[in-house]
Amino acid sequence: MVTEQEIEKAAEILRKGGLVAFPTETVYGLGADASNQAAVRKIFAAKGRPPDHPVIVHVAGTSDLKHWAAQVPNSAWVLAERFWPGPLTMVLKRAAHVSDLVTGGQDTVGLRVPSHPVAQQLLKAFGAGIAAPSANRFGRLSPTTAQHVRQELGDAVDRVLDGGPCEVGIESTIVDLTRETPAILRPGRISAQQIADALLAPLGESAGGRPRVPGSLESHYSPSLPLKIVQSEDTDNYLVAHSGTPIAVLSRRGRPVNSKAALWQVAPEMPDDYARLLYATLRCLDESGCRMIVVEALPALPEWIAVHDRLGRAATPDPIALPSAAPR
Ligand code: TXA
Numbered sequence: 001m002v003t004e005q006e007i008e009k010a011a012e013i014l015r016k017g018g019l020v021a022f023p024t025e026t027v028y029g030l031g032a033d034a035s036n037q038a039a040v041r042k043i044f045a046a047k048g049r050p051p052d053h054p055v056i057v058h059v060a061g062t063s064d065l066k067h068w069a070a071q072v073p074n075s076a077w078v079l080a081e082r083f084w085p086g087p088l089t090m091v092l093k094r095a096a097h098v099s100d101l102v103t104g105g106q107d108t109v110g111l112r113v114p115s116h117p118v119a120q121q122l123l124k125a126f127g128a129g130i131a132a133p134s135a136n137r138f139g140r141l142s143p144t145t146a147q148h149v150r151q152e153l154g155d156a157v158d159r160v161l162d163g164g165p166c167e168v169g170i171e172s173t174i175v176d177l178t179r180e181t182p183a184i185l186r187p188g189r190i191s192a193q194q195i196a197d198a199l200l201a202p203l204g205e206s207a208g209g210r211p212r213v214p215g216s217l218e219s220h221y222s223p224s225l226p227l228k229i230v231q232s233e234d235t236d237n238y239l240v241a242h243s244g245t246p247i248a249v250l251s252r253r254g255r256p257v258n259s260k261a262a263l264w265q266v267a268p269e270m271p272d273d274y275a276r277l278l279y280a281t282l283r284c285l286d287e288s289g290c291r292m293i294v295v296e297a298l299p300a301l302p303e304w305i306a307v308h309d310r311l312g313r314a315a316t317p318d319p320i321a322l323p324s325a326a327p328r
């Protein structure tokens with residue numbers, strides 16, 4: 001898939017302060033040398049991301065924790081042992097040398113050891129921390145293929161390593177370990193229950209942990225088209241009431257006979273499979289020529305929390321303003 005020469009070349013680009021997009025098991029990241037401020041600045045420029053948003057530092061292994069964090073609580077070692085390499089980011093007190101650009105000016109740093117073999121090879125070849133947010137334009141859907149990255153960022157990235165489609169498909173679980181009680185800041189494939197079980201302790205409230213800017217973070221992960229979440233028993237009525245609008249429906253059931261949907265996309269039944277395909281599917285629906293996306297509501301069960309979180313942010317607040325011209 002990715003040759004050793006390509007990895008070496010990518011590590012060289014990082015050493016020279018360039019940007020390399022690379023696959024992780026969650027989504028593709030837009031990487032820069034985390035210790036090079038000019039390089040990290042390029043990430044913000046390429047994404048169009050506000051400068052006060054912190055970025056996760058990716059490291060090759062657990063032994064790197066002490067380099068990036070001032071304090072490593074026992075809970076961090078326990079979670080690292082249990083879930084790394086893997087889709088978990090830990091927020092810890094930062095070490096003094098970590099730049100404000102990486103931390104968003106906070107006294108904490110987000111750290112993660114990704115498990116994707118290409119990410120691992122790149123981290124080992126580079127030999128230091130790689131700052132990497134998801135490789136999308138700010139506020140848009142995270143990329144889960146190399147092609148999505150090229151669509152999103154074009155020439156703003158010096159190299160894209162193609163490691164195939166991402167296995168998890170949504171961003172890592174983020175756990176804040178800087179308070180007395182650990183708390184989930186972003187749900188993901190690794191559940192709150194799994195983390196609580198590993199720590200042998202209940203988790204705290206997640207509110208107020210990560211920076212939340214109204215109208216930006218809340219409206220993250222959005223397709224271009226308006227997106228509405230509708231209970232499946234209301235879909236037919238919704239389509240009839242909006243019969244002048246070509247609507248793409250994302251549902252876990254087959255297309256009902258006589259449905260008024262312009263496009264009916266069947267999504268997987270189970271949460272992990274649904275999450276894996278979610279962003280790629282929303283991208284397709286966005287480009288389908290329809291003017292609106294209706295997603296059928298999912299069960300209110302713990303195993304769907306991470307998907308609920310992403311769909312909730314992708315959904316358009318009422319009232320929905322339909323685009324006046326048909327989109328690309
Ligand atoms: O799965 C992932 O985490 C992907 C891949 C590339 O690793 N990365 C990712 O990064 O999703 P990004 O920047 O798109 O989202 C990172 C989130 C942001 O919401 C940011 O606010 C939060 O992590 N974050 C990073 N450092 C933090 C810190 N020190 N304290 C609180 N939140 C932090």
Ligand code: MG
Binds near residue numbers: 133142
């Ligand atoms: Mg992101």
